Amino acid sequence: MQGKSQDKAEKEQGEIAAERSYKGLNTSERKALRRTQLMKAGIDVMGSKGYASCSCKMICNQAGLTERYFYQSFANREALLQTIYQEHSERIMALISEAVMNGETDQLALRVELGLRAFYQDMRENPKIARILYIETSGVSPEMDDLVASTTHGFAIMFIELLQHYYPDKHLGVDDAELVAIGLVGGVNAILVHWLLSNFEMPLESVLQSASFMFKSVSASLLERG
Amino acid sequence: MQGKSQDKAEKEQGEIAAERSYKGLNTSERKALRRTQLMKAGIDVMGSKGYASCSCKMICNQAGLTERYFYQSFANREALLQTIYQEHSERIMALISEAVMNGETDQLALRVELGLRAFYQDMRENPKIARILYIETSGVSPEMDDLVASTTHGFAIMFIELLQHYYPDKHLGVDDAELVAIGLVGGVNAILVHWLLSNFEMPLESVLQSASFMFKSVSASLLERG
């Protein structure tokens, strides 16, 4: 009895965790797997029912796990939303970045179009993620609002840097180009939301044409007088 | 006893409502007054705590009324949000429309700027309304999403009609000008949200310059080849 509770205490202090495999996976692998399952289930549920009207329980059921494991991986429902938001925002940014970089063209406009195409294509393939990122995330909490704002800002910066990379000598024809870029990113998102809520009724090419049109016009004006 | 319950039954069937004044107001005036108080309180509470984390009770307390009266005027919390959204969207649209109409200039760009100025000024004066319209309303419910989408669409149409009014002969240089306009409106909103979340740190003129820059660039391109 003495020895038993001593063992327990040691384990709780946890210098050396009792790495024991279960169904072929060790502790950290299992934990990571469950986390992945929860993320996937979170996207499924939040992306269809909506964040506001889903509970941890629903997500756990979808994941085939219990609430105990939910709170082992995430502090609460909002933490899961944040994680999903961050992970996929970064993924999308990388996606766009890659598409822009790999474009074999000198024209800025064509590169922008490649980036936008990559974006809209991915969003059509992953409508639940699109909904979470661009509809469900607004008005959740001040922290979430800040995260969304800084992410939007990140995309805006990306565009500005692209401009400056291609036209390093031009100085942009407006006081606050960053604010204009934030507007552009907001415009791209608004078009996406419209497309999404109409169940992707219009062809990708129409959406793409409109969004790149906006970008091209503004870019041209930005560089005009530089 | 018999007579009493018969009277009651008559009143419940309610052919002739017992219009009795109270504190100098008749039934419908009182009801309207309470509705107004609830709207005001709704804007106060939803615009500061946020829609997601406020209850009917909070709104009633703020209004100095009881829940009984809340449900007399609104089916539920969301109905109040919808009413506020609709009323102020219409007010803002009228505001912009008037500013554009009253502009004493031939230049489209200047008229657009007048409209945007009226918009951003009003939003700075009413930050709680701004927050409700452009942050809190997203992801509440499918109905609300549709309302937001159709309102955004309405603003886009307004812009297109303005263009066509000033340049009736030009045909716009893009297949789906409406979609571009939706993007522009989204851009204006995104700039507002950025401004709002930074507590209106930047001067109005900066915000205005960026937003009108976007409009001017795109309008010019739209009309270019027409």
Added chain:
DNA sequence: TTATTTTGACATGAATTCGTGTCACTTTAC
């Protein structure tokens, strides 16, 4: 096999929200 860890199903309790209902009090009409 046996002891222990890990798991899943379920219980729990505090908290909150919704929408309705009760009841004493105030204001009005007569």
Added chain:
DNA sequence: GTAAAGTGACACGAATTCATGTCAAAATAA
């Protein structure tokens, strides 16, 4: 003054959610 209508404070139950806890069964190491 009196009876009726209107009001506000509060209670109420049903429902839900969150986050944690319990416990027997399954899987594993020895």
